[in-house]
Amino acid sequence: MVVLPSPLYCVLSLIAAFLGLAGLYLSLGAEFLAVVQVVVYAGAIMVLFLFVVMLLDLRRDEHILLRLPAQKFFGAMAGMGIFSLLLKVIYSGSVLTGAKGNYSAERVSEIGNTQILGKILFTDYLFPFQAMGVLLFVGVIGAVVLARRRAG
């Protein structure tokens, strides 16, 4: 996605990546999140990106990419550095140190992933849930106010 010159192809490959992530969530037993990933991310958010890419005239991106010649090199170096650092942490052997919860895979598949999520969301996490609703509301109003054309 990062190396494609056209933003449109970036959006399309990003949709493919999000669908793949939904598959990974399914394999991890998070069915609800997989569906939300497809509907919210690959659906709503990426359609928003697609609209903006098509709304703006962005065909001149090709030469913009190479304005700083050293940028590609240093970007690749920084990427490799971060990736090797993360790999080192992952394979250090002491990643999984947290306390085990009481929702084992058998129990989750017995009750149902979505049912458990809903029960926790509307009891323990009620305030964050409501706060997220307010945040989305403010975000919608902000987006409309920002993108509106000035009258006259």
Next chain:
Amino acid sequence: MAPLEHYLVVSALLFTIGVVGVVVRRNAIVVVMSIEIMLNAGNLAFVTFARFLNSMDGQLIVFFVMGVAAAEAAVGLAILILIYRNRESTDVDDLNLLKL
């Protein structure tokens, strides 16, 4: 199901792609998309750890992150449209009003 490390490597790879995208690309829309990739890398790590620790909290946090990402994308893209209207470009190198 694959072992824990494989999921984490995919997550690290996604995060790295996002970082490189933010650093290398000059188109502001692509930069915002790279930020979305990094958020998703974090989400994948959350779900992975939730699954391997028999916990549900990771999945709930991913749910909240998705909501925040949706709000962020909406406002961010509105700001991008505003910038494009004022400057006729979304190149981050053109956004130098704060430069001395």
